[in-house]
Amino acid sequence: MVTEFILLGFGENPDLQIFLFLIVLIIYMGTMVGNILIVALVVADQHLHTPMYYFLGNLSCLETFYSSTILPRMLTSFVTGDRSISFIGCFLQMYFFGSFAATECFLLSAMSYDRYLAICKPLHYTTLMNNRDCLHLVVGSWISGFLGNTILFPLLKLTFCGKNDIDHFFCDFNPLLKLACSDTHKIVIFAFIIACIFTLPPFLLTVTSYVCIIATILRIPSSVGRQKAFSTCSSHLIVVTIFYGTLMIVYMLPNTQSLGDLNKVFSAFYTVLTPMANPLIYSLRNKEVKQALKKVQEKITPARFLS
Ligand SMILES: *[C@@H]1O[C@H](CO)[C@@H](O)[C@H](O)[C@H]1NC(C)=O
Numbered sequence: 001m002v003t004e005f006i007l008l009g010f011g012e013n014p015d016l017q018i019f020l021f022l023i024v025l026i027i028y029m030g031t032m033v034g035n036i037l038i039v040a041l042v043v044a045d046q047h048l049h050t051p052m053y054y055f056l057g058n059l060s061c062l063e064t065f066y067s068s069t070i071l072p073r074m075l076t077s078f079v080t081g082d083r084s085i086s087f088i089g090c091f092l093q094m095y096f097f098g099s100f101a102a103t104e105c106f107l108l109s110a111m112s113y114d115r116y117l118a119i120c121k122p123l124h125y126t127t128l129m130n131n132r133d134c135l136h137l138v139v140g141s142w143i144s145g146f147l148g149n150t151i152l153f154p155l156l157k158l159t160f161c162g163k164n165d166i167d168h169f170f171c172d173f174n175p176l177l178k179l180a181c182s183d184t185h186k187i188v189i190f191a192f193i194i195a196c197i198f199t200l201p202p203f204l205l206t207v208t209s210y211v212c213i214i215a216t217i218l219r220i221p222s223s224v225g226r227q228k229a230f231s232t233c234s235s236h237l238i239v240v241t242i243f244y245g246t247l248m249i250v251y252m253l254p255n256t257q258s259l260g261d262l263n264k265v266f267s268a269f270y271t272v273l274t275p276m277a278n279p280l281i282y283s284l285r286n287k288e289v290k291q292a293l294k295k296v297q298e299k300i301t302p303a304r305f306l307s
Contacts, residue, residue: 034279103145109202148198
């Protein structure tokens with residue numbers, strides 16, 4: 001009987017553990033501060049009360065949860081050297097991480113649909129995307145994100161007999177399945193079907209939106225106009241590409257031993273790096289977010305009290 005799992009992570013080299021601890025700690029703090037700042041700006045600043053920023057605020061909120069399912073546990077195991085995770089803990093981590101990742105797929109596709117309406121249907125934008133539609137899309141994303149995993153988990157009747165070391169830094173589906181000694185054939189097929197149902201539509205919606213957006217932008221005669229239209233969606237396009245790109249590399253490439261370590265590195269991209277990258281990409285590339293930040297800075301800067 002297996003009562004706990006061991007997450008092997010990145011090996012046992014003590015120097016490497018310290019190095020990774022510092023890096024992951026900095027990334028985690030950056031992720032939390034950046035995303036919470038964006039949520040606060042979107043909630044507080046009247047100029048950011050539009051669907052595009054509501055989506056962004058919700059995405060940032062999601063990303064604080066998303067990285068908190070993995071990084072705090074990873075950090076404690078770097079410090080304590082205790083790499084075990086309870087049986088329930090492992091499945092909970094897999095459930096919540098999977099659900100948040102799926103929600104992110106849906107939110108990203110809702111955001112690209114929003115950009116599609118803004119750029120391709122500018123005259124009807126305000127009627128097609130009002131605050132109520134936006135709320136429906138946001139709530140729908142959260143429900144759909146959790147639905148897939150909630151259907152899949154009762155079907156995961158796995159038996160483990162002895163072997164309990166997971167060659168990964170969090171409880172992920174494939175590494176966990178490898179340890180099961182019951183027949184996993186059916187489960188793999190179920191999981192594949194559910195993953196297709198829940199990730200293919202948002203992915204295709206995202207791709208279609210961007211194909212239409214780019215086609216529309218290319219038809220704009222003036223280069224200034226083209227640049228302006230493109231700048232409103234380029235940050236989102238970067239975020240979408242990094243997220244889907246690394247996700248596909250990890251889950252679609254064959255799961256062979258030689259790719260094992262490379263898999264961990266790519267997993268680190270979408271688990272550790274994307275949640276931190278999003279606030280950076282949005283705040284550095286977006287004029288309105290920058291202006292909102294400047295206002296906050298002016299409010300809290302001591303120069304105001306000195307003068
Ligand atoms: C999330 O979206 C809803 C619905 O549009 C919006 O009312 C809310 O303010 C958003 N939350 C954040 C943190 O941006």
